[in-house]
Every structure is written in C-alpha cells, then in structure tokens.
Amino acid sequence: MKTGVFSIEGIKAREIDLPAVFGTDVRPELISRAVLHEASLRLQPKGAFKLAGLQTTAAMRGRKESYRAIKNRGISRLPREKLPKGRFGRVRIVPFAVGGRRAHPPNPEEVLVEQMNRKEYEKALKSAIAATARADLVKARGHKFDGNAPIVVDDAFESLAKTKDVQAFFEKIGLGSEITRAANGSKRKSGVRKTRSGGTKRPKSMLVVVKEGAKVLKAARNIPGVDVCTLKGLKAELLAPGCVPGRLTVWSEGAIKELANWKLVM
Template structure:
C-alpha cells in the first residue's frame, strides 16, 4: 500500500501500487537501455573529404636530400598528416556505428525495472537525493492544475522535497574541457522527476525549478527514470498518472 498526499502535505488515503512496481531491479538492463536511448540522439559526423588537400603541392621526386612528400613551391610539406595544414591521419567517419541497439523486450523490462526502483528508498538515497518521508511519493490530481512555479515549490516544501531542489541548484558547475565552448558550459544535477497523467499547467509551472523534469506517462522513458543509467530517481507521481501507468504496463 502507498500513501497519497494532498497539496498541504497531508495523507488523505492509501492505494495499492500497480503491478509494475514489483518488477525485479535489473541495473544491467537499465544501463544498456539508457546507453541505447542516449546514443540514438547522437548525430554522425565526419571530416570533409578534401580537408587538407586544397593545395598546389606536388611531389618533387627523389635526389633532393629530403623526405619525398608533396611540397609547395616554397619547399615545405603539405597534404600529409605530419605537415602543418595537412589532412588528419584518421579523421572521424560518418559510417561509424554510434547507436547501441537493444531488444524491445529488454528495453521494456528495463523501463519497468527503473519504475520499480523509484519505490526503493535505498536506491533513491544512493543516487544522492535528499528528502524527508517515504517512497513512492504520490500526490492528488489537483497538483496538475498548479500554474505557478512558486505554488509547485510550496508543495515541495510541504512534502519535504525542497532540499533536493536546493541540492541541484547548488550543484551547478562549469564543465571541464572543450565541452564548455560547445553549448554545454554547465553540468547540472538531476533532482525530482514529476510524472503526470496528460498535458497540464503543472508542466510549465515545474520545469523551471533546478534539476526538475516533468513528463507524461505516455512519454515516460529510461532517460527520465535513470539519468546516467542509474536507477532510483526521486519521483513524484500524481494519482491519475498511476492509473494510466496500469494501462501502459
């Protein structure tokens, strides 16, 4: 049995969880399914076929006491990988296999396992989430009608979830390496996942909170449930979302 809370953080009733929450925890399948979903978004890239070859250099033959590589009239080498401005020895190729494929049944079992992991308090705390209370966290459907971010945050306070949002906010860091120059300057921590029944005002009201993701049952996937391929994300379910979860699984 699981407790259902109202917007004031009070227990109003108890319900029986869907059968999917009894699925065995399979970290191996969760990891595989996550890698498959993550790599499916990667875009193949390759070097220009003429990169490093746009030059008037030619081979001057032997007998000059220097390496027999293509040279420009001024005498310096061109085209070869070891020359300044030359082509790369092993450039990236568009035919490289990036997508890690996984069987449909395995992917489905991984999602079920990740859903069950959200109800395991030990796994949730292992991910570093900070909260007061029990899991799974279920709230009445009135939550879906909240239209302001401050209203959502007030509910988080009453449920003891505000500390985890602050943890995500304070965990924002500048990324190491060249990635900081490529549109992903900051590394951000993941906080609460909110699962709602259908499109609703709470989606817009919640998504601006640090680390918080909002998703409908229909769009729920391994990327949301197990960021980084590790199950046990702190998840807030609405009562209607659980009913729809029974239909999907």
C-alpha cells in the same frame, strides 16, 4: 503493494494499490544500457570532406628513369607539387605536410547509435520505474525526503498553474530540503569545460510524472533540478540520471492508474 496518496493540503488522504510494474526486479546493468542507448540517439555524425588535402597535383615517382623522378635530386622523396618545366613544388598529401590530409579523420559512416532490443529496453524501463519505489535506492542517490517511496499525489496537484504554488506543495509533503539541495548544489565545472556553454553542473532533483495536458507541466519545470513529463515521455534518462537508478519521483494518481495499462511505444 500499497502506498499513501497526498491530498492537495499535504496530508495522506487514502491508500491505493500500485501497478505490478513496481514489483519488477531492479536491473542496474539493463538500466545503464538503456540510458546510453537514449544518449547515443542524439549524437550527430561528423566527418571531414573525403578529398580534403588530396586535391593537388602532388605525386611521388620512385623509379629513377621515369619522368619527374625524385631520386638523386637531393630532396626528400615525398609527394611534391608538379610545377611547369619539370620543376618540383612543396610537399603535399602526406599527413605531416602543410595542407596535407588528416591522418585519421572522423568517419561519417561510423555507426554511433548503441542499439538495444525492444523487449530489452522495455524491461529496462520497467526496472527503472520499479527502482523509484525503493526508498533505499532513492536515498543512496543522495535525495533528501521523509517517508516512503514512491510519492503519489492527488490529481488536484495537476491543476497547479504557478511555480510558487508547486513549491509550496512540495514543502507541505516534506520535499523542501530536496529542492534546497538542488538549488544550492550548482558547481562550476573544472578545466576548460567551464569556459564553454553549460559550464555549470546542476544536481538532478525529483521527477514529476503527470497526465497529458496538466497545467503543472509548465509550472514545475522551472524549479532547479526538477524534470516534468507525461507517461508517454518517460525515458530511462529521466528515471535514472547518470545510469544510477532510484530517482525521487512524484507520481500523480492519474498517472499511476494509466501506468497499470501502459505499453511501451518506441
């Protein structure tokens, strides 16, 4: 499988062979599991204090003959505070009482991580990489671009240190409409979500994959909707946002060569 390489002037200079990983079968169900697995790793366990609502003297004695029995007193038979001289206080402990415990509190011991086998995750990641070479899947996600996928650029692209230079290069290779789509596509979330932080939905644009230490890692990260990463930081969430494979991806020629000998490190 061959693809063209764009020079820094924005013209196709030559063709290269793509690594075998781009020929992997696209498995949407595996990709979806991998994205959810990565998202679950960021969840934080939470739970109330285990004795919340239980640190009280309240008790309920149902036996009529026992000391502090509540029967035949004309009050509801519920756990009540123990006051001096055998008197009863307010209802406590039960969930429907003021200051009582919660009915079904969150459990801090609950397992939040959705586990995934290493080989299965590796297969999903390779499948997501292969989806970036399928022009039909990329266009089905809503990306706007001209030509074929994947988009491979010369290593000189990695030396671009200014955001305006990166944007100008994207215009040259026909990705200007994609940047405009992401920049103008921000929408306010509905309901109470918009009153919280991050109350704006921003479309995902292209993903840029380069080698370690490239200057473009900082230069391209501020373009709306664009994510930049190295091969080491490649994740299913970046390749398939929202569990939908086929993100428009710009690869540097050096990253493509590294991809031929790439091994997953979990």
